[in-house]
Amino acid sequence: MTALGSGARAGLAYAALLVLLATASVLLGSSGLSSAEVLEGSLSMLGLREPLERNAQAIVELRVWRATCTLGVGAALALSGGLIQGMFRNALASPSLIGVTGGASLGAAFAILIVGGYAPRLVLEAGTGLDAWLVPLFSFVMALATTALVALIASSRGRASVTTLLLVGIAVNMCVAGAFAAIQYLTLEEWEVSRAILAWTFGTLDDRNGLHCLTVFVGLGVAALAVPFVARELDLLKGGEEDAEALGVDVARTKRIALVAAALAASAAVAVAGQIAFVGLVVPHLVRLFGAQSYRQLLWHTLPAGAAFLLGADVLQRWILGDGALQPGVMMSVVGGPFFLFLLVRSRREVSTW
Amino acid sequence: MFLIPLLSAAWRPWGVLAPCALALGLSACSRVEEASAGAGGRPERIVAASATAVDLVVTLAGLERMVGVPAQALEYSVLHEGRPEPRAIARFEAYLAEPVLALRPDLVVIDPWQAPETTAQLRATGILVLTLPSVRNFSDARQALVVAGDALKDAELSARALADFDRRLEALRARSRQRELRGLAYSNFGGAGSTAGRDTTIDALFEVLGIENQIAQRGTVGHAGISFEDLLALDPDLILVSEPLRMGEGPSGDRGGAAERILRGEPSLAGLRAVREERIVTLPAWLFATGSHELVTAAEELARRVGQLEARLAERQAR
Numbered sequence: 133m134t135a136l137g138s139g140a141r142a143g144l145a146y147a148a149l150l151v152l153l154a155t156a157s158v159l160l161g162s163s164g165l166s167s168a169e170v171l172e173g174s175l176s177m178l179g180l181r182e183p184l185e186r187n188a189q190a191i192v193e194l195r196v197w198r199a200t201c202t203l204g205v206g207a208a209l210a211l212s213g214g215l216i217q218g219m220f221r222n223a224l225a226s227p228s229l230i231g232v233t234g235g236a237s238l239g240a241a242f243a244i245l246i247v248g249g250y251a252p253r254l255v256l257e258a259g260t261g262l263d264a265w266l267v268p269l270f271s272f273v274m275a276l277a278t279t280a281l282v283a284l285i286a287s288s289r290g291r292a293s294v295t296t297l298l299l300v301g302i303a304v305n306m307c308v309a310g311a312f313a314a315i316q317y318l319t320l321e322e323w324e325v326s327r328a329i330l331a332w333t334f335g336t337l338d339d340r341n342g343l344h345c346l347t348v349f350v351g352l353g354v355a356a357l358a359v360p361f362v363a364r365e366l367d368l369l370k371g372g373e374e375d376a377e378a379l380g381v382d383v384a385r386t387k388r389i390a391l392v393a394a395a396l397a398a399s400a401a402v403a404v405a406g407q408i409a410f411v412g413l414v415v416p417h418l419v420r421l422f423g424a425q426s427y428r429q430l431l432w433h434t435l436p437a438g439a440a441f442l443l444g445a446d447v448l449q450r451w452i453l454g455d456g457a458l459q460p461g462v463m464m465s466v467v468g469g470p471f472f473l474f475l476l477v478r479s480r481r482e483v484s485t486w
Numbered sequence: 487m488f489l490i491p492l493l494s495a496a497w498r499p500w501g502v503l504a505p506c507a508l509a510l511g512l513s514a515c516s517r518v519e520e521a522s523a524g525a526g527g528r529p530e531r532i533v534a535a536s537a538t539a540v541d542l543v544v545t546l547a548g549l550e551r552m553v554g555v556p557a558q559a560l561e562y563s564v565l566h567e568g569r570p571e572p573r574a575i576a577r578f579e580a581y582l583a584e585p586v587l588a589l590r591p592d593l594v595v596i597d598p599w600q601a602p603e604t605t606a607q608l609r610a611t612g613i614l615v616l617t618l619p620s621v622r623n624f625s626d627a628r629q630a631l632v633v634a635g636d637a638l639k640d641a642e643l644s645a646r647a648l649a650d651f652d653r654r655l656e657a658l659r660a661r662s663r664q665r666e667l668r669g670l671a672y673s674n675f676g677g678a679g680s681t682a683g684r685d686t687t688i689d690a691l692f693e694v695l696g697i698e699n700q701i702a703q704r705g706t707v708g709h710a711g712i713s714f715e716d717l718l719a720l721d722p723d724l725i726l727v728s729e730p731l732r733m734g735e736g737p738s739g740d741r742g743g744a745a746e747r748i749l750r751g752e753p754s755l756a757g758l759r760a761v762r763e764e765r766i767v768t769l770p771a772w773l774f775a776t777g778s779h780e781l782v783t784a785a786e787e788l789a790r791r792v793g794q795l796e797a798r799l800a801e802r803q804a805r
Contacts, residue, residue: 163719186757187718194715194754240677247676247744249730264748267676320580322558324728324775328675331711336678338713341754406677459711 146436150203153443157199160450163191170195194339201340202446202460203439204348205401206411210438211355212398213412214419214431218366219390220294223420226413227398229301230391233409234308235278236271236402240332241315243270248325267332268347272403278308279395283388291384294373297391335406335461337446344404351400352435358393359431362386366427407461408442410468415441417475528639529593529614535581537562538618539595541778542634545647551638554578554589564780566772583607593637597777621777623690624655631779647779654782658694658789665696667792668703669724669767671774672712674745681712687781688726688774694785695792697724714754724795725749725760726767726788728774763799767791 159170165188173192175181183189212227220229227233243266286292286300319326365386368376373383398412418441419433442460445467450457458466532547533554534540540563543552554576559565578585581600586608594608594615605615616637621627631651635644671688673680682688683699683706692699700720701710730743746766749755760766768791773784 162713162716187721190754190757191715191718194713194718244675244677249743264676264752324673325675327680327709328673328677331680332677338678338711338715339754 142433146440149440150436150443153440153447154199154203156447156451157202157443158192158195160447161191161195162455165191194341197340197342197345198337199443200345201348201404202337202443204345204352205337205405205408206415206442207435207439208348208352208355208397208401209408209411210415210434210441211352211359211431212394212401213414213438214416214427214434215355215358215362215366215390215394215397216412217416218362218369218427218431219387219394220298221369223417224413226409227394227402228305228409228412229298230395231278231282231301231304231308232275232395232398233402233407234305234312236275236399237333237407238278238308238312238315239270239272239274239403240267240406241312241329242274243267244325244328244332245315245319246270248319248322248328250319250325265343268344268403271406272347272399275399275402276395278304279391279399283391292387294387297387331459332406333461334459335408335464337405337460340404348400348404351396351403355393355397355400356435358389362390362393363426363428363431366390366431405460408464409461410464410472411438411442414468414472414475417472421475527592529591529637531589531591531593532638533586533589533591533594534559535586535594535600536597536618537772537775538597538621538630538778539634540565541776541780542618542630543595543638545779546631546635546643547638547640548643549575553591554586556581562772562775563778564772566770587611587613595634595637621781622685622687624694624781627651627779627781628655651779651782654786655694658782658785661789662694662696665792665796667696667723668698668700668720669722669726670700670712670717670720671726672717672745672749673728674748676744676748679712679714679717679745679748680709681706682709683707687777687784690781691785691788692726695789697792714752717755717758721759722765723759724765724767724792725758726769726774728771729768730771765795765799767795 158174159167165173169184169188170192172181173184173189174196176183176189177193177196184192209227212232213225216225216227216229217223219225247266282297282301282304283292285304286297288296316326316329319329365376365381365383368379368381369383369386376386377383401408415434415438416430419430419437422433424430424433442464445463446460449463449467457463529547530551531553532543532551534543534552535556537556537559540552540555540559544564552575555563555565555578557577557579560577576589578589581596581604583604586594586604591613594605594613596605596615596617598617598620605617608615614637616634618630619626619633621630628648628651631644631648635641635647638644669692671682681701683704684702685707686709689699689702692702700722701712727745727749728743746768749758749761749766755761767788769784769788773780773787776784
């Protein structure tokens, strides 16, 4: 039993926390619906009540999808962070290292350009009616494609050393960031498009719907399926690849599975919520802080912990700041940066061994 | 053809250092001091470096004296869709010293947000740079006409433009009544929605037409994000959006128009009154974004379109 307690107790605690946070999230909003209305509208989504008046029902549904999406995004980013840290054997690694965030940003920028009309007529006609879907779709595809490119370049005969992967990741990230900056520069005078691209980089949890939730939970679900196949192996990898191989770990396979799962989870999250930094980096640390040291525990704990972390931070800032609430990417950078520093200072002795 | 001598000059050390040193010294000077430096003669080679500047130069000096415009201004200014037909006016992609210097202007007209380092470079070479006032309402737009009119030195055109602006604004105000319409502007490029609050040209348009801008009413100043929940909670009587640029006739096709498509296509917004009752009002992109005296044209066009909407609603009610 760890500091997180037994599986059942921890599960109950997480469930209670998540229900509490989700309830708070659904109750918070700009339109001043009463708790009774929110409850009634939520029950109506389950077919247990008559729907509220049209707009009120739509508002409740938007809030429910927002909360659900936030849970999924938090869990997916945290799981991805845990997998990446395990694979790189470095607690400072995060999903952005393998190009997920950069690729997603570039994809989103392309999509915004298409929605803004900067594309050949054929593409514009094909995209008609898909305006709201092009951004998540393009960012998802580009996030995965960028990670695949990193893996492809870094691999030699099906194997990739962590150092090579890291260096290729940095190089590809620089290329992608360059392309993204070029788009930003070229659209600088088109302030509406420019603003839309910039806004995406701050992340958003507003205006989400069922399909957004489905996207993130499918990505998360498939990634979570990989955990039993890599958790023990990642623990053995802590001592080095040679030792792990001597203990029977298929290192190349483990890294492949971890990479695909991490990319899938992070891509799905970033596609529906934009850039949200620090969750993938900080949550695994928090989980370690509470006692889950082995990846067999840590990876499972990152799921509810990531969900609670992002939703909790979002609820807290919306509760405190109201209409002045920050976009989630900005919020996580403002709060996550100092928080991460705090964690580093707290465990300074451990840091010195990195 | 102007680029070659300029580039060769720029390679000499003094060609680079002297303007930089001068720029540092002159950047501290105020706009008024700069304007007085070139007060001797009427500028004949004018570069209008923004869409707002293009609108003003076309009105106050005519196309003949304009030697360069930014490519983007062709879509967001009075020159949109080639009307009036711009003769061979040079186009440049960005407000940078080199492409502007290559046009050998004697006056460059810019918006206040444009790159100060480029402005300093231009001033360092002795070119008069006129910085227009920021336009947020009709009073600012009139002030921009006055400031630009003074610098362009065509008293007759300037007086005519001012009189025309005053007459049209007066006519709009005379026709204006407090409409019982609450509205807001909406933009969305597939990422997140945005809108316009107080101290924006959109707010000025709403105000002159007697439409309550719900975003300004709730205390928002400037442009801000808006969620679907906000839209549903406000449930405006009308939503103002931009039309696609060039209406599908340009080389790159139908540019924009996404906000209207998203409003009509998003299932959760189906309950919005503006969507249900066809109360989405569009404005041509160049008028939606105008920051010049053409604000009065935008107001006239919006008044016409809102009038059509009201007539349609009245007809529907009568049935």
